[in-house]
Amino acid sequence: MRKAILTKQKDCQRFTIPTENDWEPLAEYLASRLKPGDAVALSGPLGAGKTTFVQHLARALGVKKIPSSPTFALMRSYSIPGRRQLKRLLHVDAYRIDDERDILALDLDDELSDGRAALVLEWPEHVPRWIKKRASVWSLEIRGEPISRLRRPAAPGVEGRKGGP
Numbered sequence: 001m002r003k004a005i006l007t008k009q010k011d012c013q014r015f016t017i018p019t020e021n022d023w024e025p026l027a028e029y030l031a032s033r034l035k036p037g038d039a040v041a042l043s044g045p046l047g048a049g050k051t052t053f054v055q056h057l058a059r060a061l062g063v064k065k066i067p068s069s070p071t072f073a074l075m076r077s078y079s080i081p082g083r084r085q086l087k088r089l090l091h092v093d094a095y096r097i098d099d100e101r102d103i104l105a106l107d108l109d110d111e112l113s114d115g116r117a118a119l120v121l122e123w124p125e126h127v128p129r130w131i132k133k134r135a136s137v138w139s140l141e142i143r144g145e146p147i148s149r150l151r152r153p154a155a156p157g158v159e160g161r162k163g164g165p
């Protein structure tokens with residue numbers, strides 16, 4: 001079960017998201033408050049549901065296309081047809097950004113200052129100085145039960161089992 005904590009300045013809301021279909025209340029909550037120039041910093045381990053949340057947020061905003069993970073493209077932009085001010089949702093996944101200067105190449109500060117776009121950012125921990133400088137940042141922290149994986153034992157190869165008892 002995922003627990004999400006959404007904060008902006010002193011405003012702090014907690015949501016429990018039992019399954020991947022239960023993001024809607026949180027998505028609606030944020031969609032009704034998100035303004036042009038806002039950034040949403042999405043924290044949580046791999047597989048926490050960050051991209052899934054972006055999909056629900058996009059739907060709540062009226063975006064027609066379902067966002068996919070921008071891990072390789074770094075950034076994707078979605079048009080919001082139905083709102084007066086907020087016209088674009090930018091989705092960035094900073095997972096692959098090792099050098100913080102790489103985020104500058106995306107011109108996000110310019111994109112966010114035209115009064116029409118808001119940003120959702122996965123892995124804000126990879127660009128801490130950039131996010132610290134932004135004026136209006138929501139923080140969404142998604143935490144889940146520890147994920148345990150059961151791995152099948154490797155089938156014995158021609159060389160036989162290695163490292164076995």
Ligand SMILES: Nc1ncnc2c1ncn2[C@@H]1O[C@H](COP(=O)(O)OP(=O)(O)O)[C@@H](O)[C@H]1O
Pocket residue numbers: 001002017018019020021022044045046047048049050051052053122
């Ligand atoms: N609230 C939830 N409870 C259980 N599983 C979820 C939940 N939200 C998303 N998932 C599932 O977790 C997996 C990883 O989600 P994803 O959004 O890609 O994570 P992230 O972007 O944080 O790495 C997906 O298979 C998704 O369907």
Ligand SMILES: [Mg+2]
Pocket residue numbers: 050051069093122
């Ligand atoms: Mg993701």
